Amino acid sequence: MIKQVHIIGIPMDLGSGRRGVDMGPSALRIAGIADKLHSLGYTTIDEGDISVANQETQSVQDNTLKYLPQITEACTSLAIKVKTVLDNGGFPLILGGDHALSIGSIAGIAAHCKEHNKTLGVLWIDAHADMNTPETTPSGNIHGMPLAVSLGFGAEELTSILYPEPKLKAEHLVLIGPRSIDPGEREFIKRNGITTHTMFSIDKHGIYDITLRALERMRSSVDHLHISFDVDSADPSIAKGVGTPVPGGLSYRETHLIMEMAAESGLVSSFEIAETNPILDDMNASAVFASDVLASCMGKRIL
Ligand SMILES: [Mn+2]
Numbered sequence: 575m576i577k578q579v580h581i582i583g584i585p586m587d588l589g590s591g592r593r594g595v596d597m598g599p600s601a602l603r604i605a606g607i608a609d610k611l612h613s614l615g616y617t618t619i620d621e622g623d624i625s626v627a628n629q630e631t632q633s634v635q636d637n638t639l640k641y642l643p644q645i646t647e648a649c650t651s652l653a654i655k656v657k658t659v660l661d662n663g664g665f666p667l668i669l670g671g672d673h674a675l676s677i678g679s680i681a682g683i684a685a686h687c688k689e690h691n692k693t694l695g696v697l698w699i700d701a702h703a704d705m706n707t708p709e710t711t712p713s714g715n716i717h718g719m720p721l722a723v724s725l726g727f728g729a730e731e732l733t734s735i736l737y738p739e740p741k742l743k744a745e746h747l748v749l750i751g752p753r754s755i756d757p758g759e760r761e762f763i764k765r766n767g768i769t770t771h772t773m774f775s776i777d778k779h780g781i782y783d784i785t786l787r788a789l790e791r792m793r794s795s796v797d798h799l800h801i802s803f804d805v806d807s808a809d810p811s812i813a814k815g816v817g818t819p820v821p822g823g824l825s826y827r828e829t830h831l832i833m834e835m836a837a838e839s840g841l842v843s844s845f846e847i848a849e850t851n852p853i854l855d856d857m858n859a860s861a862v863f864a865s866d867v868l869a870s871c872m873g874k875r876i877l
Pocket of ligand 1: 849
């Protein structure tokens with residue numbers, strides 16, 4: 575049975591150093607994301623946007639955790655909204671916004687899973703590892719920290735959203751696409767044994783084998799698969815309207831193949847799009863790309 579998709583925008587740029595990703599939800603809606611879902615047979619409910627403080631009205635208190643109180647507030651609202659949608663049997667589709675949003679979305683999904691005795695798995699598709707802590711961060715930008723937070727490391731304000739335990743286990747997380755990893759993150763990945771398919775291993779083994787193995791592992795170990803798609807995972811030649819572009823990314827077909835295989839697996843129960851930045855874009859092409867990527871994950875097939 576096809577679920578109802580609940581679209582939740584979070585126009586947040588407080589977690590990133592560069593302005594513009596707060597316009598991501600709008601760009602994705604204008605790219606026709608709801609119509610693409612309708613043409614696949616889904617019904618959608620647009621839940622509107624989570625309220626996020628405007629950067630101009632706020633000031634930084636802590637340079638290792640910029641805009642911590644404001645991000646905590648927005649992520650808590652998002653967590654509650656996502657949990658409610660899942661508790662009612664819906665499919666949450668979160669439109670960002672900078673990637674700090676995942677602190678909230680994953681907390682909400684994890685709280686739902688905890689109550690329903692489900693195990694959460696996350697497929698994180700990104701040019702970066704997003705695993706810094708206040709001790710290792712080079713920038714103080716919280717959008718570089720969401721995975722560390724979800725695994726239980728970092729500011730207590732963030733790790734304790736909805737409930738105080740870690741939201742995700744390292745063995746239920748797979749990263750695909752990183753090519754820019756900070757020294758502290760490298761240590762973090764090794765120390766916690768996180769499965770990380772960098773662009774090097776994608777070039778070496780091919781995206782088909784890597785995705786197949788990732789999905790097989792998820793099938794045997796989790797009940798709820800969440801996909802976090804950072805649009806910067808794709809090569810900037812395909813999607814230049816992103817928060818932090820890094821050359822050498824996933825190709826158009828590699829990105830779609832991951833999603834087509836995820837759709838075929840039938841495992842995906844929630845999805846988010848992070849870091850769309852219309853200011854750096856060309857005629858909204860990156861948002862259109864991201865919405866097409868989502869369609870592939872939701873069952874759009876070539877034939
Ligand atoms: Mn990211």
